[in-house]
Amino acid sequence: MSDERSSRAAQGEEFLEAFRRGLDFTRELLHENERLRGRLAELEAERRAGRDCAGRCAEIEQENDRLASLCVASAQLHSTLDLDEVIRTITEIAINLIGADRFAIYALDERRGELLPLAAEGVPLARLQACRVGEGRIGEVVAGGRARSFEPSRDGVGADGCGEPVAGGRARSFEPSRDGVGADGCGEPLAVIPLRVEDRPLGAIAIFRLLAQKPGLSALDHELFEVLASHAASAIFAARLHAQSERKLGTIQGFLGLLGR
């Protein structure tokens, strides 16, 4: 009887021991589970931070590209005092950075109040007619002094900030003609960029058609319009002043030469 009791007591002890080990093991498991939960949360936070970082990197790269385009455009415009070079640079920016296929550069004849075609790409210069300031799309934009696009941009924001085809304060439907040049001679441009130095208008750039692979105007294009509006104008202005001063210098030197004889 005593043996049986002591055997049961030993079994009970064994059972208790096994139970205690099980309890310790369960506690360890709970502890490990807690630790793993914490680690999982840390990893999740790291993953989120990594994703944020990658997204931020992409944003910075885009911003870098945008600034590079604007910087290159303005640096090139001010790299010369030769008017032909300035016109060539404007042409390069329009083709390479904006993706314009057909466009024209107009110069203002202040005496007649007319915009005269100065250079064109993709459309014969002879086909373009002079426009009066304040009339037609080009004339209205030059009078208004702010670049405008007459098609909704890719991101839905037009140069005027509203994305609507609005000109001269009136909403108008501006469908480009099939060949990109309108019957009125001034054309039906998709976008017009006035060239101004301070408040003084000097001319305009009219874009009639984009390259086939260019789906539409983007926010960067509108920023480039702003760069062109001010920097191209001041580059043209400086080149003209330089040409005038060179001419005057030539005249003075010729006159001094005559006096010296």
Add this chain to the structure above:
Amino acid sequence: MERQRILIVEDSPTMRQLLVFALRRLRGVDIVEAQDGMDGLRKLSDGRFDLALIDINMPVMDGLKLIGLMKSEDSLREVPVVVITTEGAAQDRERALRLGADEYLTKPIQAHRVLDVARGLLERGRTAS
């Protein structure tokens, strides 16, 4: 690791500057500029290049002629070529690829796209050698 060399053959200074801006982000790379096909050919003959970015419409010698000459020359045949052009039509693309161009990018270019393409072709060259 040996530095890799990229040649930009483009007549527009604006475009060249933009491409240099984009490609400067690649590490261990030297960039050389040429202003037309003839200048490009001269520079290609003068040294080893790992990649050439070539415009199509250029004075003196156009890009397609340059690619043709490169692919007929043993020492230049293996240089990967990226065409950068305003011509977006499928037949222009096919023509350039048939001549041996590896990639065809249309203007206006996106700097990150140029960078991706250049990185891929340089990596391919590095692995091959």
